[in-house]
Amino acid sequence: MWSFFHRLASPKHFYQFAGRLIPWLGWSTLVLFIIGIYLGLFVAPTDYQQGESYRIIYIHVPAAWMSMFVYMVMAISGGIGLIWKMKMADVVASSAAPLGAAFTILALVTGSLWGKPMWGTWWIWDARLTSELILLFLYLGFIALQSAIEDRRTAANACAVLALVGVVNIPIIHYSVEWWNTLHQGATVTRFDKPAMATSMLIPLLTMFLAFKLYFGLTLLMRARVEILERERDTTWMKEMITESGK
Amino acid sequence: MTNASLFNAFLTVLKRDLTLALRTRSEIANPLIFFIIVVSLFPLAVSPESGLLRTVAPGVIWVAALLSTMLSLDSIFRSDFEDGSLEQMLLSPHPMTVLVLGKVTAHWLVSGLPLILLSPLLGVLLFLPFEAMPALLATLALGTPVLSLIGAIGVALTVGLRRGGVLLSLLVLPLYIPVLIFASNAIATAAADLSIKGQLYFLAAMFALAVTLAPLATAAALRISLR
Amino acid sequence: MTASTSAIPQSVSVDKGLEVCNLGCSREDRELFSGLNFRLSSGHAIQIEGPNGSGKTTLLRMLCGLRLPDEGEILWNGRDISEERSAFLSNLSYIGHAHGVKGELTPLENLRVSQAMAARNNSLSLDEALERVGLFGFEDAPSRTLSAGQRRRVALARLLINPTPLWILDEPFTAIDIQGQKQIETMITDHVLNGGMAILTSHHPLDLSEDHLSSVKLCT
Numbered sequence: 001m002w003s004f005f006h007r008l009a010s011p012k013h014f015y016q017f018a019g020r021l022i023p024w025l026g027w028s029t030l031v032l033f034i035i036g037i038y039l040g041l042f043v044a045p046t047d048y049q050q051g052e053s054y055r056i057i058y059i060h061v062p063a064a065w066m067s068m069f070v071y072m073v074m075a076i077s078g079g080i081g082l083i084w085k086m087k088m089a090d091v092v093a094s095s096a097a098p099l100g101a102a103f104t105i106l107a108l109v110t111g112s113l114w115g116k117p118m119w120g121t122w123w124i125w126d127a128r129l130t131s132e133l134i135l136l137f138l139y140l141g142f143i144a145l146q147s148a149i150e151d152r153r154t155a156a157n158a159c160a161v162l163a164l165v166g167v168v169n170i171p172i173i174h175y176s177v178e179w180w181n182t183l184h185q186g187a188t189v190t191r192f193d194k195p196a197m198a199t200s201m202l203i204p205l206l207t208m209f210l211a212f213k214l215y216f217g218l219t220l221l222m223r224a225r226v227e228i229l230e231r232e233r234d235t236t237w238m239k240e241m242i243t244e245s246g247k
Numbered sequence: 248m249t250n251a252s253l254f255n256a257f258l259t260v261l262k263r264d265l266t267l268a269l270r271t272r273s274e275i276a277n278p279l280i281f282f283i284i285v286v287s288l289f290p291l292a293v294s295p296e297s298g299l300l301r302t303v304a305p306g307v308i309w310v311a312a313l314l315s316t317m318l319s320l321d322s323i324f325r326s327d328f329e330d331g332s333l334e335q336m337l338l339s340p341h342p343m344t345v346l347v348l349g350k351v352t353a354h355w356l357v358s359g360l361p362l363i364l365l366s367p368l369l370g371v372l373l374f375l376p377f378e379a380m381p382a383l384l385a386t387l388a389l390g391t392p393v394l395s396l397i398g399a400i401g402v403a404l405t406v407g408l409r410r411g412g413v414l415l416s417l418l419v420l421p422l423y424i425p426v427l428i429f430a431s432n433a434i435a436t437a438a439a440d441l442s443i444k445g446q447l448y449f450l451a452a453m454f455a456l457a458v459t460l461a462p463l464a465t466a467a468a469l470r471i472s473l474r
Numbered sequence: 475m476t477a478s479t480s481a482i483p484q485s486v487s488v489d490k491g492l493e494v495c496n497l498g499c500s501r502e503d504r505e506l507f508s509g510l511n512f513r514l515s516s517g518h519a520i521q522i523e524g525p526n527g528s529g530k531t532t533l534l535r536m537l538c539g540l541r542l543p544d545e546g547e548i549l550w551n552g553r554d555i556s557e558e559r560s561a562f563l564s565n566l567s568y569i570g571h572a573h574g575v576k577g578e579l580t581p582l583e584n585l586r587v588s589q590a591m592a593a594r595n596n597s598l599s600l601d602e603a604l605e606r607v608g609l610f611g612f613e614d615a616p617s618r619t620l621s622a623g624q625r626r627r628v629a630l631a632r633l634l635i636n637p638t639p640l641w642i643l644d645e646p647f648t649a650i651d652i653q654g655q656k657q658i659e660t661m662i663t664d665h666v667l668n669g670g671m672a673i674l675t676s677h678h679p680l681d682l683s684e685d686h687l688s689s690v691k692l693c694t
Contacts, residue, residue, distance in 0.1 A: 082467075085542075137421040144417050148408050151501075157471040158404050162418060165400055165464050169422050172453065176425040183432065252593075259590035263579070270578040331572025338538055339591040340564035346591075474541050 009088050011228045012237045018221040025218040032211035039204035047201075053117040058204055060110035062212040063103050064128070067135055068170075070100030070216065074142070075167040078160030088224075090156035091231070093163065094146060095223035099216060101139035107132050127181035131174050138166045152231065256341040260349030267326075268357040274322050275357045282315035282362060286369045297374040304373035305383070305434035311369075312362055312387065313394065313423050317416050319358040320398040323350055324469070328406045337473060343466035351399050351462070359391030375438065382437030386430035389450040396461035397422050403468035426453060490551055491515035491671060492537070492640060497546035499532055506532060507692050508545065516639070519662065519672040519682060524692030530675040531571060533692070534644050537673060538568045550640075564593030567638045569646060573629035577618030581609055581628045584617060585635060592636035603634040608657055622649040630658060633665070641665060643674040 007013045040058035047054040074096045081089035111129050112122045123129070142159055149155035197205070232238045268275055289307045290300055327333040336346050366383055375383065401419035405411030433446035491514050498508035506529030514520050522530050535541045537548060539555045539562065548555050550562045575584050585600045598606075604613055607627040617625055626649055633641060641662070647655050659680060662672055666686055680687055 134421050134424055137417075141414075141418040141421065144414055145404060148405070148411075148414055151474070154407075154471055154474055158468060161400070161464055161468045161471065162404060165397075165422070168456075168460060169425070172425045172456075173421075176428045176449075180428045180432065255590055259587055263576075263583075263587050266583070267576065267578050327574075329572065330576065331570050331574035332576060333574075334540060334568070334570055334572070335574040335588070336591065337540060338563055338566065338568050340560045340593040341591065342560075 009086050011087060011091075011232050011235075014088050014091075015225055015228045015232075018225050022218065022221055022225075025214055025221065029211055029214040029218050032207060032214060036204055036207035036211050039207060044201045044204050045198065050118065053114065056110050056114045058208045060107060060114060061205060062209045063107040063110060064132060065209060066212050066216060067100060067104040067107050067132065069213075070096050070103060071135065071138070071163070071166065071170070074100060075160075075163035078156070078163045082157055082160040082164075087231075090153070090160075091224050091227050092220065093160060094156060095220055095227055097139060097142050097146065097159075099219055099223070101136065101143060103212075103216075104132060104136045104139055108136065125181070127178045130181065131177045134173055134177070135170070138170075142166070253341060253345055256339070257345050257349045260336075260346050261353050264350055264353030265356065268322075268353065274319070275361065278315040278319040278358060279361050279365060281318055282311050282365065283369065285311040285314060287372065290373070301374045301376065301438070302435075304370065304375040305379070305431040305438070307373060308366060308369055308375075308383065308434075309386075309390075309427055309431045312366075312391065313420065313427060315362065316358060316391065316394045316398060317419065319354070320395075320402050320415060320419070321412065323354045323395075323399055324402050324406045328473070333406075333469065334473060337470065343469065344462040347399065347403075347462045347465045347469070348458075351395050351465075354399070355392050355395040359387075359395055362391060363387045375434070378440055379434050379438035382434045382443055385443075385447060386433050386450060389447065389454050390426045390430045393426050393450075393454050393457045394423060396457040399465045400461055400468055403465045403472060405472075406469070407472040426450065429453075491518075492673075493549040493552070494537070495547050495549065497533075497536065497543055497548065499529055499536065499541075499544050501529075501532065510546070510690070512688075512690055514640075514671050514673060516669045516671060517666060517686060519666045519674070519680060519687050521680065521687065521689045522673065522675045522692065523677070523689050528692040530692060531644055534568070534570070534642050534673065534675060537642055538566060539563075565638050566640045566642065567633050567636055568642045568644075569629050569632070570644045573626060575617050575625045575628045577616065577625075579617060580614045581617055581620070581631070582613045584628055585631055588632045589635050592638075594637065598634055600631075600635060603631040604628075606634055606657075606661070607631045608654055623651060623654060626650055627654065627658075630661070633661065639670050641670065641672040641674075643672065643676075645676055646674055647676055647678045 008017060036058065040055055044055070046052055074093050077089040077096070078093040080086055081093060108129065111126075111132065115124055115126075115129075116122055142162055145162055146155050146159050149158055229238070286307055289303065293299065293303065324333060327336070337343060339346065363384060366387055367380055370380055370383055398415075398419050401415050401422075402411075404418065405415045408414065429446045429449050433443040433450070436443050436446065493513045494510055497510040499506045500508075510533075512520065522533060524530050532541065536543055539548075539559065542556075550558075550565070555562045575581075576587075579587070581604055582600055585603065589600070601613065604610065607630050609624060609627055609631070612620060612624065617628060620628070626646075630646060643662075646658055646662070650658060655678065659678070662674070663680060663682055666672055666682060
């Protein structure tokens with residue numbers, strides 16, 4: 001088990017391992033998405049309060065969950081890269097950032113689309129939307145710092161510090177935004193906090209959640225492979241691999 | 248390394264940075280003038296009507312404080328980075344966290360403290376009720392050190408970059424949001440004659456957290472930036 | 475792209491001093507040097523030679539621990555320098571290209587700060603140190619008004635007030651006049667002959683015998 005992880009830390013093995021895993025991940029992501037969307041749009045019952053418009057949660061909620069999850073992945077792998085100087089951890093962290101930002105944007109857009117029929121406006125300073133917006137700022141800062149520093153190793157380490165600072169701050173930001181929100185517009189908050197969800201609504205949601213996770217894994221591996229190609233272009237194993245595939 | 252020599256190193260850095268700041272006074276004055284100008288723009292942009300200004304005053308003063316802190320942040324490490332002093336500090340056998348704390352303290356004394364002293368004047372300009380003045384001072388006293396401490400992390404991360412200015416605000420401003428929320432709310436609450444104990448405790452907790460963790464992150468970031 | 479070493483001084487005690495094992499460095503996918511081995515022990519100096527861009531400054535920064543080696547290791551008294559950092563640093567004086575002399579402070583104030591930052595201090599007073607580097611009479615002028623050479627002398631005065639065994643100097647003679655170069659040279663040779671260690675990048679010949687001086691050549 002340990003030696004497996006150890007081997008994964010070498011770019012060459014990671015590259016090959018990811019290459020084998022990608023088709024499997026790709027197909028299972030596609031199947032799960034089809035099942036999830038079918039269940040969510042056609043099988044799940046209509047909400048007695050919100051009508052059909054609630055169905056956007058099958059995109060919105062998984063995207064919002066993923067936006068937090070990806071930040072954690074980024075910070076943890078950044079920390080691993082910082083402490084144990086593991087190259088692959090840096091690659092994972094830097095590949096994850098744009099994906100996390102994309103999930104955050106998706107959560108924000110679907111949230112505001114949902115807001116139109118619900119509240120009659122595109123945007124509302126709801127606690128969760130506001131937190132999500134600040135999370136987007138954190139992602140954008142991370143990406144901006146990454147692209148501003150030329151040296152790859154320096155960029156990875158600096159971003160790891162930033163991500164770790166962000167991780168300490170996210171609960172504080174989240175709590176303070178919640179508190180600020182209850183003070184200013186206590187009425188709207190409760191609309192999100194639905195009582196226990198019906199199972200027929202929950203199953204599509206969990207399916208979609210799984211599909212999002214696999215999709216993240218898939219795109220992360222693909223991006224990491226591209227990054228490895230770029231970083232290791234001068235190494236012998238890479239040159240051998242390219243000449244072999246050229247034959 | 249004894250505690251006495253640690254404290255001595257802290258004091259030396261503090262004294263050195265204060266001397267440097269006093270010899271280049273414009274660096275202290277400019278962010279303060281900026282602070283006043285930004286605040287005085289609001290009556291012109293929004294309305295000079297006293298009722299309206301009174302309600303937005305806490306937020307306006309705090310946003311202006313955030314922005315003027317942003318302007319002064321770069322001076323914590325920039326010139327020391329350029330002339331090699333920062334390298335010397337990293338090569339000192341004293342822990343970098345202690346030296347960072349000395350530098351941040353000096354930064355707060357020349358940027359945060361004058362802000363606090365100026366703020367009642369701006370409160371008056373924005374018709375902030377007299378009851379809210381102690382809250383204004385208290386939140387600034389607890390909040391501005393947090394701004395300096397968190398800001399130092401951002402400067403440490405961007406100090407090696409040629410155009411770090413805008414990037415710095417991108418990194419740091421989102422992290423300032425909790426301070427902004429609690430501080431401006433405390434002032435508004437105090438203006439309504441209610442207790443603000445909770446908000447002040449929260450600000451104090453953030454200060455305690457920042458003073459313990461931020462120097463560690465700053466020192467790590469400096470080591471990375473100076474490679 | 476190899477680094478060759480010549481005349482490595484064979485030290486008597488194996489563990490004391492600075493030891494570089496198989497050190498390599500690459501910058502922006504370009505290899506600067508690799509497989510670098512040398513040892514520096516008490517009473518010796520090493521001159522690092524090489525054309526511009528061969529990685530001399532980078533090597534010195536690595537030896538100080540400012541930059542992490544891409545491969546290999548650097549040992550101080552037999553232990554990796556990143557392991558017992560504070561112990562290593564209290565034995566080290568480094569003067570880089572940017573020498574860390576504050577223009578707004580006077581030479582005396584600059585030295586006072588360096589003194590407080592160091593682990594140990596010499597009996598030599600700050601005034602004496604300034605006099606030894608030829609800055610008598612300039613103690614209280616803002617360093618910004620001094621010439622480039624004079625500012626470098628302020629930086630070099632740090633070596634006298636913090637008596638560390640290991641000196642790492644990046645082009646110490648830059649911008650210094652001929653008379654000053656003699657003074658600095660004497661400072662360095664005195665240090666080495668008294669059992670100190672020095673590593674410097676400079677084309678300036680040092681007046682030391684083969685027993686005390688060796689060179690490391692970096693090639694591009």
